[in-house]
Amino acid sequence: AQRVTQPEKLLSVFKGAPVELKCNYSYSGSPELFWYVQYSRQRLQLLLRHISRESIKGFTADLNKGETSFHLKKPFAQEEDSAMYYCALLNAGGTSYGKLTFGQGTILTVHP
């Protein structure tokens, strides 16, 4: 069964400091991974996906198949980055194709 683990429920950093939000997964096939962000009382929005290998709002994430990780990083955190971040894994095969499994989420707080 697929699983996504975000070990940190809460993460606090100061403005300008580097930030890393951890995500580990278990999946028997070739994973397709996403990061979603949710600002207070708003919808979840796609932040980035590993297939695109893009950088959004200064965030990057690299898929490490050896460590089964997809950590989200930003070198210099900003106050507006304060939000809930979810890592998600797509089931890309079988009868559950298209099912997106989310981690528990990490609440990031960036202090001034």
Place this chain on the structure above:
Amino acid sequence: DARVTQTPRDKVTEMGQEVTMRCQPILGHNTVFWYRQTMMQGLELLAYFRNRAPLDDSGMPKDRFSAEMPDATLATLKIQPSEPRDSAVYFCASGSSGTGNTIYFGEGSWLTVV
């Protein structure tokens, strides 16, 4: 800018009442998801549909919850009877292979059962 539309945005109801939440997926999306978000459990997948057919509703309590897609433009999630432990935010999301498997979320329905 196409968006997933959910109603109601906020709902306060008494225990035992029926609650119906509605979702209009983005036009052309053939996959629709219902998620429940709570502080304790995070995001839980309740059910999802492809081309209006239910694919997986194993995350949904069957005794009181039901999910349907009467047509391609409407998905519903019903709770009858509602209980205080159902208080949560219910998100609908839609996607398709044309979106590269990216799914798009609605604003959520914030349900409080008292």
